Amino acid sequence: MTLTYGSLEVITGSMFCGKTEELIRRLRRATIAKQKVQVFKPAIDNRYAYSKVMSHSGADYQALPVNSSQEILDNLEPDVTVVGIDEAQFFDDGIVDVANQLADLGMRVIVTGLDTDFRGEPFGCMPVMTAKADKVDKLAAICMVCGEPATRTQRLVNGKPANYNDPIVIVGASEMYEARCRRHHEVPRD
Ligand SMILES: [Zn+2]
Structure with a gap:
């Protein structure tokens, strides 16, 4: 598959807003379009199933749990054109550079994350991730x-x-x- 221009898409909002549901929808459409998709999630998020991203409504997609943003680069398979990253707020700050690096290489990078924590304060990397995105959807x-x-x-x-x-x-x-x-x-x- 020939790479086109890369992009960074962010899907954000509170808990239960359907971020992962929307991520899975985009990943499935990319799969139908014969894109090679790879999905990563932080290993600390043990909700539901370990090697899947899963929405509250039960939709799921295969995902690799990783312990750091560097492990995304280390485990990236050849010829991947679409990269999904779920629950980005739980990653180290390096996740913003990793996401941008992959987009600069021509990949479509789709990131989900909570915009704020339970206090209503900006959550981890998400303010910077959102600022650097090409497209942001706040659900x-x-x-x-x-x-x-x-x-x-x-x-x-x-x-x-x-x-x-x-x-x-x-x-x-x-x-x-x-x-x-x-x-x-x-x-x-x-
Ligand atoms: Zn109310």
């Missing part, structure tokens, strides 16, 4: 409180909104996440 979920479009991820610890200063892992606590609109996104501070 909205549905607010679990009012049904309006949701752009935020609500973290609940033992059923109550998590505090801004709560640690990322709280041992023994029951935790869950919901999509919320700006009005219903609650982040109490001490």
Whole structure:
């Protein structure tokens, strides 16, 4: 397959906005178009299945779990024309350079990632990744409180909104996440 101009596409938004669903849709279409596709995910994301990216609605696509952005370069197969990278916010900062490097080589790179964390703060590499992208789609979920479009991820610890200063892992606590609109996104501070 002859490479055309490369590009970097970012699909972002809160949890439950359908980022991975949209990634899988684009990957399937690329496969139908006879592109050679390879997909990477951070090894820390053990949700659902280990060697797949999987949407909340159950769609999936084969993916290689890697421990660092460098491992994407190390494991890239020959003749790949489309590269998918899921959950980019969990990668090291080198992921932005890796994605741009592949796009500069002529590949179509499609990246998903959370734009903000549960506090509503920019998440990891995503602000820079988004700035460097050729195309950005910011999807909205549905607010679990009012049904309006949701752009935020609500973290609940033992059923109550998590505090801004709560640690990322709280041992023994029951935790869950919901999509919320700006009005219903609650982040109490001490
Ligand atoms: Zn709401």
